[in-house]
Amino acid sequence: MLVVTALAVVRTRSLFAVVMLSGVFSLLSALLFVTMDAVDVAFTEAAVGAGISTVLLLGTLALTSRYERTARQSPLVPVAVVLVTGAALFYGTLDMPNFGDPAAPASNHVYPDYIARSVDQIDVPNIVTAILASYRGFDTLGEVAVVFTAGVGVLLLISGLRRRRKGGSKAKQEGPRA
Amino acid sequence: MMHHHLILRVVTKLLVGTIILFALYVQFHGDFSPGGGFQAGVIMAVAFILYGIVFRLEKVQRVLPPWVVHKLMALGVLIYAGTGILSFFLGYNYLDYGAFSPDHPSHGQHWGILAVEFGVGVTVTGVMISIYYAFAARTPLIDDEAW
Known part of the structure; x- marks a missing residue:
């Protein structure tokens, strides 16, 4: 669904529809974050991506024209750049640990320590808040x-x-x- | 101007209070549930932006003038940094919240996180609303038919 929305954003000429579709895109990625148990990030994505930035884009839209001009140059060069960048990013993800992998570097450095100590030291049930505001103040x-x-x-x-x-x-x- | 859209205006009036209440909940319940200053600031700003969209910009600027919003932006950063400086003067490290309750360090942490998140929320609210003001103030009023 994310891919379909992204393609629709590219294909649509009416900028109003594009703004709305980008809001849809944000909501869908917020759902993705929820399924990956990152509720705080999903919350932010829904509020900022789908809410505020849609409004700001609409405000910008009211200042400029409402329809995209047809492109004069051939789209081949941008397409090539996007494909190469996308391929490089996919290549990069091959090295990433699997989702939830206990051996991943992210879950081995300081985080076991944070998880073990935050109940004693900070006593805040939402560990995201504890790390964000205290350890990472x-x-x-x-x-x-x-x-x-x-x-x-x-x-x-x-x-x-x-x-x-x-x-x-x-x-x-x-x-x-x- | 804007004498139609009756449903929008009534629903907005009902919703604005609820949104502000929800923002406060997200702000001060951030220790226990998802959320915190960043999200709460955005939600709080949304309440005012919604009001500004449905009733015009002048109406919302009568409630919250631009100069107040600009001060809010700086005030939030000052609250955050001030919390750090306060713990500094109490003889602890910068932003060491244990300073606020030496006997129960975790209580101090609670107070510190509360203060710091409040600062975050104030700044985010101020920035979001003032960006909205900056955009909306440049926009000529749009006919409803244009959309």
């Missing part, structure tokens, strides 16, 4: 800083704050609509 602080920086970047680029400040009270009323 610095990482999460960095993530929050990244989110903050992204927000500041978007504001600096497109919010038009400076124009409002320069233009005095009249421009303040009209500013956001200009």
Whole structure:
């Protein structure tokens, strides 16, 4: 189903339909995460991928045109690039351990330690939260800083704050609509 | 403007409160169930964005002016970093939550995680809403027929 949705995204000309299909794609991958027992990730994917980014893409869509232009160049080069990249990624997955493999490097380094100690040390039933906020507190602080920086970047680029400040009270009323 | 879409407006009014409540649940119940600051922040932002989509942007900006949202973005990071600095001044390592309850380190962890996740949630809410404001403020109003 993910593949079908992705193909539909590529084939559709109406950008509105593309936005909706990408929301469908996010929901489907959220389901995939649920089946792999990664509930927290699925939650994020459903909220951010299917919810917020669909809205933001619709907002962008309202600023630009609603239909994709027909491509002028031949699609052969992009197709070749995609095929080569996809083949390289598939080749990479051959080296990955099987899903749930107890000998995988990810489940052997510090995680047995986290799992063993978090009940005593942190006493929080949701171990994802325990690792995210406590053992990996610095990482999460960095993530929050990244989110903050992204927000500041978007504001600096497109919010038009400076124009409002320069233009005095009249421009303040009209500013956001200009 | 927008005097039709009666069902949308009524359902939105019903839903916004529920969404905010659910966001708070995800935020403060994140220790026990899936979820945490990131998800809760997004859900909280969705409540305001939904309100802004159905009733116009001006209405939601009367509830939550842009300058408040911009302050929220920075406030969340400050809460997170401030938690670390607080534990610093209590004589522990940076972001060592044991500092908040020396006798019961796990209680301290609870408080620390709660504070930190709250900071995350505030920042994510602020960033999401202000990105929405930035996009929506540039969009001329669209006719319903255009879709």
